[in-house]
Each structure stands twice: as structure tokens, then as C-alpha cells.
Amino acid sequence: MPSPTSVSAPPPAPATTATGARTAAPTSLALLGLGVFLLVLAPLLAWYVTPWAKVTPVDVDVTTVFTGTGSYFDTDALRTRDRQRITLTRHVLGDVAASEKSGRAVWDVSTTVDTPKTLALADPRRAFQWTTERWVTDRRSNAPVHCCGEAPTRFDGDAYLKFPFDLRRTGYRWWDNTLGAAVPLRFAGERRAGGLVLYRFTGTVPATRTGSRQVPGRLVGRPQQGQIQAEEWYANSGIELVAEQRTGRIVDAAISPVKTLRAPGGRHDAVTLLRGERLRFTPATRRAQLRLAEADSGRLALVGGALPVGAAVAGGLLTAAGVIWVARGRRRTEDG
Structure with a gap:
């Protein structure tokens, strides 16, 4: 009659699945949060920050x-x-x-x-x-x-x-x-x-x-x-x-x-x-005024155009990637 000590416990589940689910979830959520943040930031830059930048120095x-x-x-x-x-x-x-x-x-x-x-x-x-x-x-x-x-x-x-x-x-x-x-x-x-x-x-x-x-x-x-x-x-x-x-x-x-x-x-x-x-x-005055206009206009174009558009595009891509990653992580957890 086999002794009680000879009965082996069932093997544990592979650690890779649980570990993989735990490491993927925080990263995907951070990616999703960053994307949402950029989507919110884009209209703020366009509608709030830009008017404040348009002020006489x-x-x-x-x-x-x-x-x-x-x-x-x-x-x-x-x-x-x-x-x-x-x-x-x-x-x-x-x-x-x-x-x-x-x-x-x-x-x-x-x-x-x-x-x-x-x-x-x-x-x-x-x-x-x-x-x-x-x-x-x-x-x-x-x-x-x-x-x-x-x-x-x-x-x-x-x-x-x-x-x-x-x-x-x-x-x-x-x-x-x-x-x-x-x-x-x-x-x-x-x-x-x-x-x-x-x-x-x-x-x-x-x-x-x-x-x-x-x-x-x-x-x-x-x-x-x-x-x-x-x-x-x-x-x-x-x-x-x-x-x-x-x-x-x-x-x-x-x-x-x-x-x-x-x-x-x-x-x-x-x-x-x-x-x-x-x-x-004078030619020197014209050159100096053009340089100042280029610097001022460039800053306004950046705040009022490039930054909001870039934030919206990047936010959309990161949000989409975060959603997909979170969904795949959940499926892996359910399948495991």
C-alpha cells in the first residue's frame, strides 16, 4: 500500500502565462492613458493655450x-x-x-x-x-x-x-x-x-x-x-x-x-x-524685422498648429494601440 508521502502534488501551471498577463496589463494601461491624455491636450492647445500666446510682447x-x-x-x-x-x-x-x-x-x-x-x-x-x-x-x-x-x-x-x-x-x-x-x-x-x-x-x-x-x-x-x-x-x-x-x-x-x-x-x-x-x-532693419517675424510666427504656428495636430495624431494612435493591447491581454488571461 503506497504511503501518503509517495503521492505527488499536481504540477503548477506554467509561470509564463500568469507572469505575462501581469506585465502586459500595466504597460497597456499606461499606453492607453497617455493616448487619452494627448487627445485631451490637443484641443486645449488649440483653444486655450494659443490665444494666450497671441499677446503683444x-x-x-x-x-x-x-x-x-x-x-x-x-x-x-x-x-x-x-x-x-x-x-x-x-x-x-x-x-x-x-x-x-x-x-x-x-x-x-x-x-x-x-x-x-x-x-x-x-x-x-x-x-x-x-x-x-x-x-x-x-x-x-x-x-x-x-x-x-x-x-x-x-x-x-x-x-x-x-x-x-x-x-x-x-x-x-x-x-x-x-x-x-x-x-x-x-x-x-x-x-x-x-x-x-x-x-x-x-x-x-x-x-x-x-x-x-x-x-x-x-x-x-x-x-x-x-x-x-x-x-x-x-x-x-x-x-x-x-x-x-x-x-x-x-x-x-x-x-x-x-x-x-x-x-x-x-x-x-x-x-x-x-x-x-x-x-x-534700411536693408539691415528689414532683415532684423524679418528675423523677429519668423521667430514670432514660428512659435505661434507651433502652438496653434503643429503641436495640437501632432498631439491629436499621436493620441489617436496610442489610444488605439492601448485598447488593442488591453483587449489581447484580457483574452490571454481568459484563455489561460
Whole structure:
């Protein structure tokens, strides 16, 4: 009679099946979770993150330079000098502290107009003309905001140092600080520079009285009067602004300003104070503005296009793979 100790226990089930089921389940669930996460992330990037990325920068420090030929009134010689090189330099510096406190884009702008004589002095206080301004705009819409010590306080329009985001093929109003009013611009065509889409806008300013200035009467045809309040007039025969479509950054610009004096009530210009014959961005300025536009546009395209699409595609593939893996793992467990 066999002893109890001689009875052998039934062999255990192969460890590979149980072990395989236990190792496959966490991995497949992690894959499925990652896929679902990416599917949720895709619309968040497109609908929530992208609008937050489309804001006017506040930490700007940009200098743009216009050059061209023209005329200016030499106060030493009391006459207008023609065929001279005119240089317009604009420096934009963001007030980061004021911007963060107010939630607006606060930019301080210094603009100098120089003749060959004053350009060599390298001092804005000794320029032919020097103006300082403080622009405050909404960081999303680019609309003017009246706060934070802005100057001028009557600033209005859709565009000045930049256009709004996502430009349309329509008209915009560009603020002309010399005129002290917004100038209507019309859409004048589209072109490309590398991968950038550029919109061109043009406009003009008819001769408009902008103020008065005390001058010797003989300068404006009134020699019998010692000093006279002459009328200041301004016109711009050609405004051309080229902006990158996605960011609204101006990558090229040309202007033709004319400032003159007239006798009180006069119908004709008596003195030309300044005439710029198509002052335009220098090649170096155009290259720098294009580089900035490429960087800004690339970031917006990545956040608003490539990342959401990539997340959606990858999420769909990972979710499908995770579902299949989980289903196969369950079948193996049931079969075992």
C-alpha cells in the first residue's frame, strides 16, 4: 500500500502565462492613458493655450531706421537745403514693470529725424527733430488703452508700431503721430518671404493744418511784419507698410512726409521745413524685422498648429494601440 508521502502534488501551471498577463496589463494601461491624455491636450492647445500666446510682447528693445533723400530748412542759413540725406530713427523700449502691473503693453518710443549735420552728433537732443512718446495698448487686440501715463492721450486707430494679430485683407487705421489722427490704409496685395505671408497696406495724408509756429514774417512772404504766427501744414504722399500676416509685425515701411509753413490764411506753402522723398527701412532693419517675424510666427504656428495636430495624431494612435493591447491581454488571461 503506497504511503501518503509517495503521492505527488499536481504540477503548477506554467509561470509564463500568469507572469505575462501581469506585465502586459500595466504597460497597456499606461499606453492607453497617455493616448487619452494627448487627445485631451490637443484641443486645449488649440483653444486655450494659443490665444494666450497671441499677446503683444512687453520686453521689447528694437531700433528701426528709415533713410532717403529730401529737403530740410536750415535755421542757420535761413533757407531750405535740397537733395540731402534724411535719416529717421525710432527706438522702442518696453516698460516691463508697468506692463506687468497693468496687464497692458507699455512701450516708450523715441523718434529722431536727422540731417547729415545732426546725424554726426549722435545726440537726440541735437537732432533736427526729436519726439518722445509712450504707447499703451491691449496685448491681445492691439487697441489703444488710456492709462499708465500714455502720451499722446488722443492715440487712436488699429495699428501704429504693429498691426493686430491674424491680419485680414481689409482696411486698417494707422496712427500718424505727426498728423495727430488715424490714417485709413487699404489692403494693397500679398507676397511671401520664405515661409512668411506678408500683407501690404498703403495710404496718403492730404495737406492738413496741424498747428502754428512763430517765425519772422519775411519767411512766409510778410516782410512788413516782424514776427508772425505762421501755419504749420503736413502731408504724406505715400505710406506703405508691409506686415507679417500672423503676428502683425511690420517688416518693411516707407513714408513720404512733408512739413511746410504758410502765411496765416495762405493757400500756398511758403517754406518747406522737411520733405522726405520715400524714406524707407534700411536693408539691415528689414532683415532684423524679418528675423523677429519668423521667430514670432514660428512659435505661434507651433502652438496653434503643429503641436495640437501632432498631439491629436499621436493620441489617436496610442489610444488605439492601448485598447488593442488591453483587449489581447484580457483574452490571454481568459484563455489561460
